[in-house]
Amino acid sequence: MQPHWGKNWKHHREECPPVVWINTMNPVPHNPMNERPKFHSKSKKNVASMKLSLSILCVCIGLGTAGCFMLGMGAPKKNPERDLYQEIMTAFENRAYETRITASEQFLSKYPKSEAEDDVLMRMGESFEGLLTQNYQKLVDEGMDEKKAQTSFLARYGKYNCWPRKDGALVYDKRIFRRLLQEHPESHYADEAYYDLIPWERNLDEDPPRIEREISYIKDVLRKYPTTTLSPKILFQVGDRYHLLYEIYSFSQDHSKRDQAKAQESYQQAEYSYNLCLRIPHGSEYSNKAFRNLEMLKQGTRVHLKQP
Numbered sequence: 001m002q003p004h005w006g007k008n009w010k011h012h013r014e015e016c017p018p019v020v021w022i023n024t025m026n027p028v029p030h031n032p033m034n035e036r037p038k039f040h041s042k043s044k045k046n047v048a049s050m051k052l053s054l055s056i057l058c059v060c061i062g063l064g065t066a067g068c069f070m071l072g073m074g075a076p077k078k079n080p081e082r083d084l085y086q087e088i089m090t091a092f093e094n095r096a097y098e099t100r101i102t103a104s105e106q107f108l109s110k111y112p113k114s115e116a117e118d119d120v121l122m123r124m125g126e127s128f129e130g131l132l133t134q135n136y137q138k139l140v141d142e143g144m145d146e147k148k149a150q151t152s153f154l155a156r157y158g159k160y161n162c163w164p165r166k167d168g169a170l171v172y173d174k175r176i177f178r179r180l181l182q183e184h185p186e187s188h189y190a191d192e193a194y195y196d197l198i199p200w201e202r203n204l205d206e207d208p209p210r211i212e213r214e215i216s217y218i219k220d221v222l223r224k225y226p227t228t229t230l231s232p233k234i235l236f237q238v239g240d241r242y243h244l245l246y247e248i249y250s251f252s253q254d255h256s257k258r259d260q261a262k263a264q265e266s267y268q269q270a271e272y273s274y275n276l277c278l279r280i281p282h283g284s285e286y287s288n289k290a291f292r293n294l295e296m297l298k299q300g301t302r303v304h305l306k307q308p
Contacts, residue, residue, distance in 0.1 A: 043169060060259045132153075132170065132171070166199075194224060195234075198221070208248060232286040235277035236277045240289075274293060
């Protein structure tokens with residue numbers, strides 16, 4: 001049974017509206033119905049009478065409202081499900097990842113048929129990834145010894161049993177994203193969950209097979225969800241990786257990796273992906289990145305490999 005809270009309690013993911021092209025040569029015709037009505041004051045007496053009537057009306061409404069509250073009719077109804085959901089959203093905004101995981105576990109246990117279950121699952125999966133980034137990956141990036149960082153992290157968060165190792169580093173096993181897709185395949189978050197299942201490479205180095213494999217994973221999201229709002233990000237990432245391949249095939253210090261035919265193909269794929277990203281009006285963040293990289297690609301300025 002769905003909760004009767006109305007439709008505004010749940011966080012709704014915004015969908016990208018369709019692009020509407022406006023022909024500036026043919027402006028919208030004048031519509032007299034859109035004009036504001038003109039009020040004509042006949043006399044000061046009438047105005048004063050209207051003000052008095054409005055004052056009386058406001059007093060009556062105020063008394064009626066106060067009476068309702070005194071009788072308990074105006075007090076908002078408590079809703080534990082909605083309150084717990086709001087706690088999860090607040091923790092999400094504050095990056096309190098462990099608090100959000102605990103609240104999400106409680107929510108899923110208490111309200112297994114909630115209309116917000118897919119939303120909570122998405123936030124929970126993101127919380128596990130945030131926990132790993134904030135309390136492990138960030139420390140390693142700042143110079144902490146890898147083994148020491150792993151030991152410290154697992155001492156605090158090993159209880160979740162979702163931290164396998166990949167190439168010697170801790171990763172999240174992404175079980176919550178898989179659950180979301182299994183239980184809510186038509187969810188508005190399905191494309192995000194599918195994207196979050198990508199097995200990202202920690203370090204691509206100058207390894208074309210690994211780069212091409214990652215490109216394939218990224219493209220697969222767009223093939224499965226062609227209208228996803230993640231398309232600007234995906235197109236930029238695809239272009240950026242083809243850009244890396246172009247530089248490897250063209251300028252690698254390991255001459256055995258140089259291949260002019262593959263370099264030309266990678267250049268064209270990078271240019272194509274960047275241009276597609278630039279055509280998406282709602283992707284300003286990634287459009288800016290795509291524009292910058294595209295200009296550098298055309299000018300021959302390297303983005304990934306160091307200049308000699």
